[in-house]
Amino acid sequence: MYSYQYLFSFTQQVFEAIGIDKDEAGQAADILMRAELRNISTHGLVRLPEYVRLWKNKRITTSPDYRIVHETPSTALVDGGKGLGLVTAPKAMKLAIEKAKTAGTGWVAVRNSYHFGIAGYYAMKALEHDMIGITMTNANPLVAPTFSMHGMLGTNPIAVAIPAGEEPPFVADFATSPVSRGKVDVFESQGKSVPEGLLQDIQGRPTTDSSILRKGGALRTLGGDVAHGGHKGFCMTSIVDIFSAVLPGANFGPTVVPTLSYVKDKTGAKDNGIGHFFGAMRIDAFQTAAEFKAGMDQWIRIFRKAEPVKGQERVIIPGDPERESEKEKMEKGIRISRKSFDGLVGVANDLGVDFDPSGFVE
Amino acid sequence: MYSYQYLFSFTQQVFEAIGIDKDEAGQAADILMRAELRNISTHGLVRLPEYVRLWKNKRITTSPDYRIVHETPSTALVDGGKGLGLVTAPKAMKLAIEKAKTAGTGWVAVRNSYHFGIAGYYAMKALEHDMIGITMTNANPLVAPTFSMHGMLGTNPIAVAIPAGEEPPFVADFATSPVSRGKVDVFESQGKSVPEGLLQDIQGRPTTDSSILRKGGALRTLGGDVAHGGHKGFCMTSIVDIFSAVLPGANFGPTVVPTLSYVKDKTGAKDNGIGHFFGAMRIDAFQTAAEFKAGMDQWIRIFRKAEPVKGQERVIIPGDPERESEKEKMEKGIRISRKSFDGLVGVANDLGVDFDPSGFVE
Numbered sequence: 204m205y206s207y208q209y210l211f212s213f214t215q216q217v218f219e220a221i222g223i224d225k226d227e228a229g230q231a232a233d234i235l236m237r238a239e240l241r242n243i244s245t246h247g248l249v250r251l252p253e254y255v256r257l258w259k260n261k262r263i264t265t266s267p268d269y270r271i272v273h274e275t276p277s278t279a280l281v282d283g284g285k286g287l288g289l290v291t292a293p294k295a296m297k298l299a300i301e302k303a304k305t306a307g308t309g310w311v312a313v314r315n316s317y318h319f320g321i322a323g324y325y326a327m328k329a330l331e332h333d334m335i336g337i338t339m340t341n342a343n344p345l346v347a348p349t350f351s352m353h354g355m356l357g358t359n360p361i362a363v364a365i366p367a368g369e370e371p372p373f374v375a376d377f378a379t380s381p382v383s384r385g386k387v388d389v390f391e392s393q394g395k396s397v398p399e400g401l402l403q404d405i406q407g408r409p410t411t412d413s414s415i416l417r418k419g420g421a422l423r424t425l426g427g428d429v430a431h432g433g434h435k436g437f438c439m440t441s442i443v444d445i446f447s448a449v450l451p452g453a454n455f456g457p458t459v460v461p462t463l464s465y466v467k468d469k470t471g472a473k474d475n476g477i478g479h480f481f482g483a484m485r486i487d488a489f490q491t492a493a494e495f496k497a498g499m500d501q502w503i504r505i506f507r508k509a510e511p512v513k514g515q516e517r518v519i520i521p522g523d524p525e526r527e528s529e530k531e532k533m534e535k536g537i538r539i540s541r542k543s544f545d546g547l548v549g550v551a552n553d554l555g556v557d558f559d560p561s562g563f564v565e
Numbered sequence: 566m567y568s569y570q571y572l573f574s575f576t577q578q579v580f581e582a583i584g585i586d587k588d589e590a591g592q593a594a595d596i597l598m599r600a601e602l603r604n605i606s607t608h609g610l611v612r613l614p615e616y617v618r619l620w621k622n623k624r625i626t627t628s629p630d631y632r633i634v635h636e637t638p639s640t641a642l643v644d645g646g647k648g649l650g651l652v653t654a655p656k657a658m659k660l661a662i663e664k665a666k667t668a669g670t671g672w673v674a675v676r677n678s679y680h681f682g683i684a685g686y687y688a689m690k691a692l693e694h695d696m697i698g699i700t701m702t703n704a705n706p707l708v709a710p711t712f713s714m715h716g717m718l719g720t721n722p723i724a725v726a727i728p729a730g731e732e733p734p735f736v737a738d739f740a741t742s743p744v745s746r747g748k749v750d751v752f753e754s755q756g757k758s759v760p761e762g763l764l765q766d767i768q769g770r771p772t773t774d775s776s777i778l779r780k781g782g783a784l785r786t787l788g789g790d791v792a793h794g795g796h797k798g799f800c801m802t803s804i805v806d807i808f809s810a811v812l813p814g815a816n817f818g819p820t821v822v823p824t825l826s827y828v829k830d831k832t833g834a835k836d837n838g839i840g841h842f843f844g845a846m847r848i849d850a851f852q853t854a855a856e857f858k859a860g861m862d863q864w865i866r867i868f869r870k871a872e873p874v875k876g877q878e879r880v881i882i883p884g885d886p887e888r889e890s891e892k893e894k895m896e897k898g899i900r901i902s903r904k905s906f907d908g909l910v911g912v913a914n915d916l917g918v919d920f921d922p923s924g925f926v927e
Contacts, residue, residue: 273850273851273852274669275668275669275670275847275850276638276639276667276668276669277638277639277668277669277670277850278669278670278846278847278850278851280851280852305638306637306638306639306668306669307636307637307638307639307640307668307672308637308639308640308670308672310669310670310846310850312851335812348868348871348880349880349881350873350874350877350878350879350880350881351868351871351872351873351874351880352871352872352873352874353871353872355867355868355871363800363804365807373803373807375800375803375804377794377796377797377800378797379797380794381788381793381794381797382794398792398793400793401792401793403874406874406875407874407875425787425788425794425797425798426743426787426788426798427789427793430760430763431743431760431762431763431789432739432742432743432744432787434739434881434883435739435740435741435743435787436787436788437883438725438737438739438883439801441735441737441868441883442725442737444864445727445735445861445864449857449860449861449864450697450848450851450852450857451851451852452852452856452857452860455860455864456864456867456868457867458867484640484672485637485640486812488635488637488639488640488672489635489640489642489674489812489813490635490642490812490813490814494814495811495812495814498811498814498817499807499811502806502807502811502817502818505717505818505819505820506710506713506717506803506818509710509713509714509715509717510713510714510715511712511713511714512712512713512714512765512768512769513768513769515712516712517712518710518711518712518713519711519712519796521796521799521800521803
């Protein structure tokens, strides 16, 4: 087991070793560590080698020219200058929050960025300002639109964080596909097949093969077939793609230049990176914060005490399991997977950063 | 078959007969007619008797005190004063668009309102201003959260309308549940069962009985079980509930006082109506409109020409089928269902408005 502090410090040093300044490296490390703490380790330290590889391949730069290209009282367009999302996104979310302070809401679209970790991290930044936070991003094209033979959209997550009063906040943070790419990776690394209805092969036929994404297969949309609302999943994933990428002028849909080695770049498109979309809404731009928070407390309590179906313990409020995990891992330490461990050892050797292997527990 | 003009004029007269002024009655009639034209007849004329009943029961008033309760440069809270959604919502969407003109974006939350027809109608209002339009609303509690025994959330639709250049706009308009309540009604009126995985009975057990909503059953969330992402559907439907209802102070979740006679009011809650949430974003608050529209044209063309799976003709761009239907029905006329027809005849007799039955075709 490793402590938060140990892994945070190691990760910060890795980011510093590739040329990111100390404060921003700390910020980036904290984002990955929050994913570990919140039990979304698919978006945590396991990604570190991917980031280092992107830097080595000159796909990202660690001294980006971050620019506000255009703005209005409640909006801004940001060019991330090919910086890592973990560096660009915190600044963009901060800008959305600043806009909201004066205009009531703030909305920032970002281009020329790359993977930014868990979407929920940024949405949650709004909470301390009594604001609702919203985050979206597009990603590598792995999701097949309804009736499409091939993957054309990212798993395109949405996160929404909503403050409450006495209750902890409502924090939803989810890929708009039925499972994330990281979850499929986990099935694959465990040698397991994936439940039916989630994947299709290169011919568009249903499959449960967890290695299918490497073989030209694709994820299906949330809902599955049209009878079960799969076209609505396609709509959601498309909306995230358009808000995150078409709006700022990043690469969208299948024109995203893949950062995954097994996704072929068939586009020949100019690389304007992926894009993100950040929102912050001051709750007292609508009701008073006190009234709203009392309402949210009531909402959360009504759903938490809902009668569960047989065999289930409770209705889960979005954000509860992650917060419980965060508390536990902060106290008891963090167990990392074999894949993460191997990645960290590799990065440490590669960049000459000390890493203590003795904390690893199989 | 009936012409748009005939049914529009009849519907306007019905709204006038219950005391709505001529212009607003025309606006309300147009909203219902757009649903008919766009082949979303579950949200069209079939609802007219429901609106009249709400007025007779004094659940709504036709001379509401519409009030802007609070505002900032980019936001407003509106109290609909218990007016029909079809009257309140157009004003609120207009306000969002006005806000966006100066602040870049506009966001309006509404309480004390009722059913407003198709969400897409309002979102599409933004298009003529080169804005992205967004609409959400909550509704009668019929959707069971993941693991919940009972329906606690509405079918809570989202609509997003996004302008393009040479291509027609992207218009997504969908209940966040896998099917809408209206679709279940259609299965029931045809004596058909509903596909597996969409419904649960009063004990939370899976069922295909299309009359189950009248028997205390519930719709499941988009995605279905947790393995297929049903908890993400729960998140989406919850977010719409919170934005539409908790934010403005309307009744939310299971505290919505039902407007459906077969949903029991178990709440005893104060009736602040249902709520809506409207957004308008000027596209040139991010990129220039010309750049963005060129990007959207490219997006739409890439997805429209995507290779379809075997047995399917094409990947469908959200909004295409509805626009094609609108054009066809405007030219060839509108066929209404037996249920709609009976409702219109009843309303006509009740309120003393002329209605010509000869246009009905079984």
